[in-house]
Amino acid sequence: MSVALVTGATAGIGAAFARRLAGDGTDLVLLARDDARLRSAADELRSAYGVSVETVVADLSTEEGLSVAEQRAAEGVDLLVNNAGFGHQGWFLDAPLDVELKTMRVHCEAVLRLTHAALPHMLRHGTGGVINVASIAAFVARGTYGASKAWVVSFSESVAAEIVGSGVQVTAVCPGWVRTEFHHRADLDVGDVPSYLWLEPETVVDAALRDFSRGVRVSVPTARYKVIVGLNRAVPRRLAAAISARVGSRRAGRRVPAKP
Numbered sequence: 579m580s581v582a583l584v585t586g587a588t589a590g591i592g593a594a595f596a597r598r599l600a601g602d603g604t605d606l607v608l609l610a611r612d613d614a615r616l617r618s619a620a621d622e623l624r625s626a627y628g629v630s631v632e633t634v635v636a637d638l639s640t641e642e643g644l645s646v647a648e649q650r651a652a653e654g655v656d657l658l659v660n661n662a663g664f665g666h667q668g669w670f671l672d673a674p675l676d677v678e679l680k681t682m683r684v685h686c687e688a689v690l691r692l693t694h695a696a697l698p699h700m701l702r703h704g705t706g707g708v709i710n711v712a713s714i715a716a717f718v719a720r721g722t723y724g725a726s727k728a729w730v731v732s733f734s735e736s737v738a739a740e741i742v743g744s745g746v747q748v749t750a751v752c753p754g755w756v757r758t759e760f761h762h763r764a765d766l767d768v769g770d771v772p773s774y775l776w777l778e779p780e781t782v783v784d785a786a787l788r789d790f791s792r793g794v795r796v797s798v799p800t801a802r803y804k805v806i807v808g809l810n811r812a813v814p815r816r817l818a819a820a821i822s823a824r825v826g827s828r829r830a831g832r833r834v835p836a837k838p
């Protein structure tokens with residue numbers, strides 16, 4: 579890989595992708611909304627790894643941000659990591675509609691448009707690919723968040739099948755609970771989530787890149803989560819959704835579906 583575009587590259591899983599790719603000698607294009615944080619991440623990576631780092635300030639929940647990101651992706655990158663994402667509070671009917679719509683825009687429209695923009699360059703060169711960060715929530719009925727991640731998995735599998743044999747790979751990564759800023763930003767109380775379910779971002783990135791290089795289309799990091807996904811497939815979807823809602827988080831004394 580020579581140039582990788584990572585969305586949501588300033589924190590959590592995206593920052594871990596950026597560090598790992600820079601450590602492997604890959605030049606980077608880092609995308610997020612916070613300009614100061616992007617510059618500081620870029621400076622650190624340049625001085626630690628000697629790679630070239632470009633920054634793109636873009637809010638993927640806006641048309642303007644999507645256009646800027648799409649344009650950079652179309653200019654040519656060898657690896658696209660569609661990682662930017664967020665969670666939010668509340669049940670479907672309680673959550674503000676604009677937040678639900680932003681979820682669809684950042685998790686689905688951005689993934690679709692950036693993949694569409696980036697693939698032609700990769701296909702011309704017969705190498706590279708796209709890693710789409712979904713979630714284990716893709717496998718259970720769990721609000722708009724889970725539905726958006728289910729779309730990411732299905733979309734990734736579909737595009738991977740369309741371009742099979744081209745030398746270009748598409749992988750959806752489905753992590754469980756990961757220690758990042760995600761839950762704090764969404765004001766989710768995750769105190770009830772057992773410690774054995776937590777993963778480090780580096781563990782997710784290692785598994786994602788390993789599976790990507792092996793041509794795996796849906797990557798579930800760690801054996802424990804592979805078992806959970808396997809068990810989930812064995813129980814009726816309705817029961818799985820009920821269990822998932824119980825392993826949740828609370829706000830204002832009320833249990834809400836937490837989002838891994």
Ligand SMILES: NC(=O)c1ccc[n+]([C@@H]2O[C@H](COP(=O)([O-])OP(=O)(O)OC[C@H]3O[C@@H](n4cnc5c(N)ncnc54)[C@H](OP(=O)(O)O)[C@@H]3O)[C@@H](O)[C@H]2O)c1
Nearest residue numbers: 586588589590591610611612638663713756758759760838
């Ligand atoms: N943490 C988990 O338990 C977990 C589990 C499964 C899947 N995931 C998925 O993993 C991905 C990364 O999450 P994370 O846990 O690493 O979260 P995080 O630590 O909160 O980092 C989110 C990153 O995305 C950027 N971002 C957020 N909204 C954006 C927007 N509208 N436009 C552009 N950039 C935006 C943030 O930077 P700015 O704020 O500067 O824009 C930040 O760099 C998400 O897709 C999430 O759904 C997370």
